Amino acid sequence: MFHLQTLELLHWDYCQRVTLPLDGNIITIAGPNGSGKTTLLDALRTLLGLECSGGRTFRTYARHANAETAWLRALVDNRPRGRQNSSRPFASSLLYADQVTLACRIERQGGDWVRRYMIVEGVVEIEQLAEKSERDSLGIEAWRKRLEAAGLTRAIGRVLALEQGQTDRLCELSPKELLRLVFEVFGDQEVLDRYEQARSHQQQLAKEVQTAEGELARTQAQLAELANRVTSYRQWQLKIQERERLATEVLPVLQWSEARERLAREGRELHRARLFAAADARAMSARRAGLHELFKEHESTKARLVALEGERRESRAAFDQAREAEKPVEQTVKREDELRALADVEADAAALAARTQQLAGDKDRLRGEYTRVDDKLRHVQGLLAELKDKRLPPPPPEVKPLRQALDDAGIAHHVVADSIDIADERWREAAEGVLRGSRWVVVLKHRSDEARAFAIASKQKYRHYVVSDAAPVPAAKAGSLLAALKVSAPLPTWLARQLDGIRCVASTEEGSGAGGEWITPDAYYRDGRGGRSVAIPPSDHQFGANAVAGRRTSLEAELVRIDAELTRVAKAQAEVDRQLKDAQRAAQGHKAAMELSERADEFAEARARLPALRQARAEASTRMTAVEAEHDRLLKASGVHEQNYERAQRELAEGEERQARTAREHVERRKTLQAAALTSREAGAKFPPRWITSIALTALKNEFENARQAEIRAHHVDQELDKGVWETDATVLDRHVRMTQQVRDEEEQLSNRKASNALAATAAGNARERYIDVLRATVRRYKKNVAELGELAGVAAEAQLPHLDNDDTVLAQAGLHVKFNFDGKGEVGLNDGEASGGQQVLKSLILLVGLMKDDETPGGFVFIDEPFAHLDVRNIQLVGHFLRSTRAQYLLTTPITHNVEVFEPSEITLVTSKKPRGERWAPPIAVLARRPEVSEYA
Numbered sequence: 001m002f003h004l005q006t007l008e009l010l011h012w013d014y015c016q017r018v019t020l021p022l023d024g025n026i027i028t029i030a031g032p033n034g035s036g037k038t039t040l041l042d043a044l045r046t047l048l049g050l051e052c053s054g055g056r057t058f059r060t061y062a063r064h065a066n067a068e069t070a071w072l073r074a075l076v077d078n079r080p081r082g083r084q085n086s087s088r089p090f091a092s093s094l095l096y097a098d099q100v101t102l103a104c105r106i107e108r109q110g111g112d113w114v115r116r117y118m119i120v121e122g123v124v125e126i127e128q129l130a131e132k133s134e135r136d137s138l139g140i141e142a143w144r145k146r147l148e149a150a151g152l153t154r155a156i157g158r159v160l161a162l163e164q165g166q167t168d169r170l171c172e173l174s175p176k177e178l179l180r181l182v183f184e185v186f187g188d189q190e191v192l193d194r195y196e197q198a199r200s201h202q203q204q205l206a207k208e209v210q211t212a213e214g215e216l217a218r219t220q221a222q223l224a225e226l227a228n229r230v231t232s233y234r235q236w237q238l239k240i241q242e243r244e245r246l247a248t249e250v251l252p253v254l255q256w257s258e259a260r261e262r263l264a265r266e267g268r269e270l271h272r273a274r275l276f277a278a279a280d281a282r283a284m285s286a287r288r289a290g291l292h293e294l295f296k297e298h299e300s301t302k303a304r305l306v307a308l309e310g311e312r313r314e315s316r317a318a319f320d321q322a323r324e325a326e327k328p329v330e331q332t333v334k335r336e337d338e339l340r341a342l343a344d345v346e347a348d349a350a351a352l353a354a355r356t357q358q359l360a361g362d363k364d365r366l367r368g369e370y371t372r373v374d375d376k377l378r379h380v381q382g383l384l385a386e387l388k389d390k391r392l393p394p395p396p397p398e399v400k401p402l403r404q405a406l407d408d409a410g411i412a413h414h415v416v417a418d419s420i421d422i423a424d425e426r427w428r429e430a431a432e433g434v435l436r437g438s439r440w441v442v443v444l445k446h447r448s449d450e451a452r453a454f455a456i457a458s459k460q461k462y463r464h465y466v467v468s469d470a471a472p473v474p475a476a477k478a479g480s481l482l483a484a485l486k487v488s489a490p491l492p493t494w495l496a497r498q499l500d501g502i503r504c505v506a507s508t509e510e511g512s513g514a515g516g517e518w519i520t521p522d523a524y525y526r527d528g529r530g531g532r533s534v535a536i537p538p539s540d541h542q543f544g545a546n547a548v549a550g551r552r553t554s555l556e557a558e559l560v561r562i563d564a565e566l567t568r569v570a571k572a573q574a575e576v577d578r579q580l581k582d583a584q585r586a587a588q589g590h591k592a593a594m595e596l597s598e599r600a601d602e603f604a605e606a607r608a609r610l611p612a613l614r615q616a617r618a619e620a621s622t623r624m625t626a627v628e629a630e631h632d633r634l635l636k637a638s639g640v641h642e643q644n645y646e647r648a649q650r651e652l653a654e655g656e657e658r659q660a661r662t663a664r665e666h667v668e669r670r671k672t673l674q675a676a677a678l679t680s681r682e683a684g685a686k687f688p689p690r691w692i693t694s695i696a697l698t699a700l701k702n703e704f705e706n707a708r709q710a711e712i713r714a715h716h717v718d719q720e721l722d723k724g725v726w727e728t729d730a731t732v733l734d735r736h737v738r739m740t741q742q743v744r745d746e747e748e749q750l751s752n753r754k755a756s757n758a759l760a761a762t763a764a765g766n767a768r769e770r771y772i773d774v775l776r777a778t779v780r781r782y783k784k785n786v787a788e789l790g791e792l793a794g795v796a797a798e799a800q801l802p803h804l805d806n807d808d809t810v811l812a813q814a815g816l817h818v819k820f821n822f823d824g825k826g827e828v829g830l831n832d833g834e835a836s837g838g839q840q841v842l843k844s845l846i847l848l849v850g851l852m853k854d855d856e857t858p859g860g861f862v863f864i865d866e867p868f869a870h871l872d873v874r875n876i877q878l879v880g881h882f883l884r885s886t887r888a889q890y891l892l893t894t895p896i897t898h899n900v901e902v903f904e905p906s907e908i909t910l911v912t913s914k915k916p917r918g919e920r921w922a923p924p925i926a927v928l929a930r931r932p933e934v935s936e937y938a
Helices: 037-047 058-065 126-130 140-149 154-160 175-185 188-345 349-386 399-408 425-434 447-459 493-500 508-514 545-587 592-598 600-684 694-704 707-723 732-765 768-793 808-813 837-852 873-885
Strands: 004-012 015-021 026-030 069-077 099-109 112-121 413-415 420-422 442-444 485-487 524-527 530-533 795-800 817-822 861-865 889-894 908-911 926-929
Touching (some): 004 037, 037 058, 037 069, 037 861, 058 069, 058 099, 058 112, 069 126, 099 126, 112 140, 175 188, 175 768, 175 817, 188 694, 188 707, 188 768, 442 447, 508 524, 694 707, 768 795, 795 837, 817 837
Parallel strands (some): 026 889, 026 908, 861 889
Antiparallel strands (some): 004 015, 004 069, 099 112, 413 442, 420 485, 524 530
């Protein structure tokens, strides 16, 4: 069993807050009468789930403090009694710390005081306990079971509950009284009393119950029939009331309220439409001004293009002229270089043969390179041919077969590439990059076609998504990538959500500062995974007519580049062919050195003129390239301006038509709403004011939702009243009340009789001889306890086993005789007048501690009020020696008028004082702790 270590009281009786050490074997509570000694013991009894002494309860002490909440908290020892954690007192509660906190919270609820208990691991203060929820607390019965599992058995609890004066007068009891006390402490007397009571009532109750059951059955049958009639009558009344309420209040009010809501909603919509119309009018003015600016800009670009055409022709003619002047001179210089190279090797037959072989290899290599470049040229020309007269770029080869199969199967669909155009060309590169993987997503018109479409796509191994979850695109958020697009058909919901969530930012610096998903005009994209470029070349653009123009421009530039590369390869072929022929002629005897000598003057003149001609040709080329670039830029800008102008014209015309139509509709709707509002006001004036308050209308809507639901309910009520069978006699209510009370009284009487009879039958059915063995075991246990405690006190104590038999008279006359032998002077009985006062106290203590001693749960603690009363010094020493020798924990009380020897066995002394008159709280409790003994050899 556990030991007490500390006790803390908060608002208990007249203690404001006090913490007392109890970590000792013998604790003495000293103070004058009325100073609160028993109050401390009652605090511990309340904390342990026991009853207080002297007829007082925990409510008495809680009321004295005049506070809303009182706390009792104790810290107890939870160290294991062996080597295993399972031997800790509170191991059954899964608490394995060396210390455990026990607490009782007493608070006022509904005018009464209630107590709840807590058990927590370690040292926990009251403030921390107060923060715990109600689920962490226990009731009194659960608390007692927890403490009983920790060693506070029912026998120990009964001993701890003994009141003041009973502990030191146990030896004055007669043998019959002592035996009855032993049985009461160990729970046996309660069983014996119940057994006797059950047997005396069993036969009488059995006859009464049998008769009452028959009468009750007849009455219950009558009550059940009457209850059905009462239920039918009440339901009929409710139906009548509900029909009347639905017809006169609910339906008219709900219909009127819904009409009012429709009028208010249409009024708000009309006002919103008027604001939109005003905004549209301002936008139309801005569009007209913008259209004029677009026209001026377009005309300016066209005029500049006409001028650039002339400059373009002049620059190209100048370049061609410079190139024609440079070309023969360059050929002459190259001829000289070739002859010199040939002259170096023509004298050596082996070197000449090697050069000839090298030039032949170069000729074959250039022929292959020419073929590859020519194939590439033809491929680009084919791509350009595919774009001729096309509004949109062609799809990849796997798209057309799938779409053809879907059309053949009658499945309506479209692809994302056909439903999106770029409204703002600044964000074309960004949009093309983000939508590259979604171009050829197939969007089904009907969700019911999904299974067939999946089957076709699976058969053709179509690697793009086929989607049925699509919807028209809602209004895009300003500044999003979706706002830069023009969508003409439903899109997959996930794609529309993705595009609407991407913000368009001018630079990566702006995007990094804002966070979220964003993209720059040059297609640097940041999402939840990080940032990367999604830019693709213009030749791969797909969306809108401008994508065709972009692809065509890119392919034309690629065609020019390939054509230049083809020209370069052709020239290289011609040079290699000429050098090869010269080498072959040199092998036949023609001398390159001779030709160099003959044409020396011609070669020298050509080499002198070549730098100037090259400079002139480079300047002409630079001029021509600049003019060509400017022309291309203006040509592209002119196309964009023309598209913007045409789109602005179209949007302006549509806006003007829409504005006129909106104005006509606004006038008509306003007249209709004014007439409906007048009718609604006239109808509302006919209702009682309380019916149409906001609270009443809200309640009706919560109950019926709308007028249609109220109509359905009214129809159901009418059908139930017309087709149902109802009780319409009002007198059944009074008859039912009277009979219900009659049945309740009979049931209660019968239940009480049955319970008593069941208790008697259970006790009579138990084998009485078997329970006599339990009584004998209890007495043997107590005899053993008394003998062991007598040895500790130096007294020969022996309890004589009573004669217990299966007979009422024998049990009633049985008594427990205990003999004591002090100092070998002969045996004395319980109260035969031969023992001194100190011996009487020792006898009582032996009898008391024997009641709570348990070998299975060693240790424990005992509360004893004034054990040293009227004892001399010697007897006080004997009693103190006995208390120390038992190694239990004792809490003793003593008045301050006793001899100081009463404090000799105490390790801790608590000194209480009376509360001064007029003060709310009692003075603090003084604590005296014995200094630990130190060995002289230490």
